[in-house]
Amino acid sequence: MSQNTVRPLDLGTPHMPVLLVENVDHYRVTGPAVVINPHPEPIHLDVAPPVTIPALSSTILTGTTIVSAPSVIVVAATDATAADVLRAPGWHLLGDLLPAFPKDTPLWKGPQAAAGSARLDAPHLLGERSDRRPEETYGIKVNLWYAPAGTDCAIHNEHDFIEIHTQITGVGRMQKFHARDHSTLYQDIPMAPGYTTPQPFCVTAPDGGYRYPWHQYRADTDCVWLAVEYHRPAR
Template sequence: MPIETLDFAQPFFRVQHITDEDRVSVEGRAIALNLGERDISIEDQTVAPLSSVIVQNSVLNNVKCAVVVHGFDAHTDDTELFAWVKDTWPSAFDVRQEERLRGVSHYMSPKVFVGNVGLTMYHSGSVPLNVGLHKDHPFCPVPGFREVHTQIVGFGKMQQCRERDVETLYLEEFLAPGTTHKPMYDAKGNYPWHQYETITPSIFMAVEILPEGARVPDMEVQNG
């Protein structure tokens, strides 16, 4: 289906998954993330693969694969939004059972897979978040796993470290609404020690691209 509405982020945001469309109109303001292997054009500008922008009353051209998040700035009170999210989504530790997430104010929406692409929203409720440095993704043992994060509400940063110690940090990318950090993995799919950290309480979207031969993790609660 060329344009599909995904319900994993409702009732907070409306998310569309778009494939193989020459021209897609976006009414109002939205975050557009390019998941294809070629540029998307917006008037005289281009959006590179695994990059995102905020668009407003715009047309996306030459879309191979993209995700559009509507309503990212539609909530007038972030504190009320975050309280609602905490009442709706379970903690990431309860779902994933990773020790680094125990006791962390980190909540996750249902996860939906469209083909080999998994999409999840996360609410990070504390500053700092202290989600824990990691370089492996146990739910995907097959080499070639790719992941990026797109900021939806609030402000955060993606940190890369030489060792499992924040004091060895060597690269930090600032994330504002509509921003996706640059891919961290190398050509073989290896990751540095990394973590998402909050600047303010926030919501971001994790995009997980499974390599050929990998299966959807058992913990996923929705499939598309």
């Protein structure tokens, strides 16, 4: 693959271009843009004193060069309103996609796109052991979500993949619970634009899947955030 291969990701946001840049070598981010490092190693910026974007993390960059990386996801900053985002093709109320999901919860899901791959040693990444062992190639999928201010996006604990979340616009929070009950909240993680939850919430399960605590996203203001999913190889 040639250096700095750029591929637009169709996430249903013509007002907010999203790019996958692969085989990164001194790639200049004009910005401002949210830049996500979807890999388990930090990536370095060409600035002094030295700065990195940590593993599975993100930041907002303007006029900055990324020295090298397997890939990065670049989400352009925008002043587009939520109405502009939701008018784009491919966006759906989650209750229309999942019959069991409450239709009165105003949670919207944008179209999903493949965003390359990452080499992961999942048990090490998830903090289950300190030593690193052979890695496997996980496929990366991404999509945007939107919820208006004050929305609780439903407490749940099931995913067949590893995931992290990046705040794009607005202010929200990821929350963890002891049970499927808001009164059992035990961790509240504030999220402002450019912030990613760097530690996935899950652990590996005996069947090769993943076990999650009860958790949800909550929108403090009108919010757009990016879900980054890591799908394990077929067994």
